[in-house]
Amino acid sequence: xxxxxxxxxxxxxxxxxxxxxxxxxxxxxxxxxxxxxxxxxxxxxxxxxxxxxxxxxxxxxxxxxxxxxxxxxxxxxxxxxxxxxxxxxxxxxxxxxxxxxxxxxxxxxxxxxxxxxxxxxxxxxxxxxxxxxxxxxxxxxxxxxxxxxxxxxxxxxxxxxxxxxxxxxxxxxxxxxxxxxxxxxxxxxxxxxxxxxxxxxxxxxxxxxxxxxxxxxxxxxxxxxxxxxxxxxxxxxxxxxxxxxxxxxxxxxxxxxxxxxxxxxxxxxxxxxxxxxxxxxxxxxxxxxxxxxxxxxxxxxxxxxxxxxxxxxxxxxxxxxxxxxxxxxxxxxxxxxxxxxxxxxxxxxxxxxxxxxxxxxxxxxxxxxx
Amino acid sequence: xxxxxxxxxxxxxxxxxxxxxxxxxxxxxxxxxxxxxxxxxxxxxxxxxxxxxxxxxxxxxxxxxxxxxxxxxxxxxxxxxxxxxxxxxxxxxxxxxxxxxxxxxxxxxxxxxxxxxxxxxxxxx
Numbered sequence: 171x172x173x174x175x176x177x178x179x180x181x182x183x184x185x186x187x188x189x190x191x192x193x194x195x196x197x198x199x200x201x202x203x204x205x206x207x208x209x210x211x212x213x214x215x216x217x218x219x220x221x222x223x224x225x226x227x228x229x230x231x232x233x234x235x236x237x238x239x240x241x242x243x244x245x246x247x248x249x250x251x252x253x254x255x256x257x258x259x260x261x262x263x264x265x266x267x268x269x270x271x272x273x274x275x276x277x278x279x280x281x282x283x284x285x286x287x288x289x290x291x292x293x294x295x296x297x298x299x300x301x302x303x304x305x306x307x308x309x310x311x312x313x314x315x316x317x318x319x320x321x322x323x324x325x326x327x328x329x330x331x332x333x334x335x336x337x338x339x340x341x342x343x344x345x346x347x348x349x350x351x352x353x354x355x356x357x358x359x360x361x362x363x364x365x366x367x368x369x370x371x372x373x374x375x376x377x378x379x380x381x382x383x384x385x386x387x388x389x390x391x392x393x394x395x396x397x398x399x400x401x402x403x404x405x406x407x408x409x410x411x412x413x414x415x416x417x418x419x420x421x422x423x424x425x426x427x428x429x430x431x432x433x434x435x436x437x438x439x440x441x442x443x444x445x446x447x448x449x450x451x452x453x454x455x456x457x458x459x460x461x462x463x464x465x466x467x468x469x470x471x472x473x474x475x476x477x478x479x480x481x482x483x484x485x486x487x488x489x490x491x492x493x494x495x496x497x498x499x500x501x502x503x504x505x506x507x508x509x510x511x512x513x514x515x516x517x518x519x520x521x522x523x524x525x526x527x528x529x530x531x532x533x534x535x536x537x538x539x540x
Numbered sequence: 541x542x543x544x545x546x547x548x549x550x551x552x553x554x555x556x557x558x559x560x561x562x563x564x565x566x567x568x569x570x571x572x573x574x575x576x577x578x579x580x581x582x583x584x585x586x587x588x589x590x591x592x593x594x595x596x597x598x599x600x601x602x603x604x605x606x607x608x609x610x611x612x613x614x615x616x617x618x619x620x621x622x623x624x625x626x627x628x629x630x631x632x633x634x635x636x637x638x639x640x641x642x643x644x645x646x647x648x649x650x651x652x653x654x655x656x657x658x659x660x661x662x663x664x665x
Binding site: 192203207209407473492 | 573575576578579581597599600601602603604623
């Protein structure tokens with residue numbers, strides 16, 4: 171515990187500790203990795219509803235007459251296509267096409283964009299955006315607004331029913347990747363139908379000082395559905411089954427969206443954005459490596475950083491891997507030479523210096539029934 | 541919770557010595573720290589283990605952890621239960637989910653391991 175003084179905490183830290191959650195250092199944040207157990211928590215989200223504290227995530231707000239210009243300059247997706255109350259996933263890229271971060275861009279108003287970014291990247295992201303702002307001179311402001319928001323995720327088939335008990339806002343018309351501002355538990359909240367689990371549900375942004383009360387009210391509202399608090403361990407298994415990228419694993423400064431199988435967030439039709447030239451060049455030349463899913467065939471689990479071999483030769487590496495509780499098998503994502511990055515390829519993963527058979531398979535590994 | 545008859549290591553293994561045979565497992569504290577255990581890798585029969593050497597691994601959903609031989613000896617038996625039901629390690633780490641039985645080469649090594657009182661102090665139980 172002596173190191174935890176240096177760690178950053180969310181407004182719910184005391185709540186987690188009081189509830190007996192197992193805490194870990196997650197990118198400099200003191201966060202709950204599990205409460206009841208990763209598999210139990212994972213299954214709770216798939217079948218009922220789970221509550222996550224994701225207040226460590228950062229928020230950057232861009233406001234002003236040319237806010238859209240700046241967003242479309244720094245972001246690889248096309249914010250001009252967003253309607254007010256709509257959000258999309260995007261890349262914050264370097265000139266060379268690698269990721270500064272992956273982000274969620276929300277259009278609050280024509281002159282106001284709200285960007286949700288990764289916890290441990292938020293200061294780097296802010297500095298990057300400020301530098302681009304200075305370079306372009308667009309008429310807008312950039313605010314590093316992380317401390318102004320606590321973020322709770324209410325995820326699972328019973329997520330909407332749980333949240334609906336706490337707000338007069340009709341949640342049913344809010345479509346996936348749309349959001350609205352309204353009152354939840356008596357206080358202003360941003361209510362977004364987004365998530366990192368592959369299930370239905372919402373992410374809400376509230377004032378940090380209200381977070382412990384809201385946390386308690388969500389747990390009480392979801393009790394009839396069997397709600398449980400969920401830690402980062404299950405957050406990771408849930409997102410992996412859906413092949414959602416995690417910065418530092420599937421994506422980082424050395425990897426591009428084209429390599430990471432995220433070409434859909436790169437809008438080449440948009441005339442200019444940071445990274446466009448490099449990515450266009452990469453697209454024309456063809457990528458040499460690509461992210462692909464695999465499942466273990468032999469006994470063993472391919473984990474982050476393990477070497478992947480093709481015909482006995484080193485060919486790539488595992489970015490994320492582990493058991494998939496919903497699927498009952500061991501899965502993962504890896505980078506492979508593009509010719510081998512198709513489903514059905516037999517590969518070997520070096521598990522503790524021993525080759526273990528695996529094969530590439532289609533992704534996402536899991537998709538919920540509509 | 542922690543049997544008086546066991547001796548314990550700082551890496552959270554236990555050993556029960558009966559005659560010249562030692563039964564080895566991981567402690568309840570270890571299984572709790574690991575969380576849901578999904579895979580156990582154990583050595584082949586007949587392999588000689590040196591005290592303190594890695595002889596296998598236990599994997600939880602999150603991570604893989606080495607297991608170390610608390611005492612030197614030759615592997616006589618491994619627990620076949622764990623291949624099909626690794627979660628038994630979460631349920632009964634001091635009993636049905638033992639890992640290996642070894643024939644001790646130097647039973648006096650046991651004196652270097654922690655007693656139950658020492659181990660409980662060590663983990664703050």
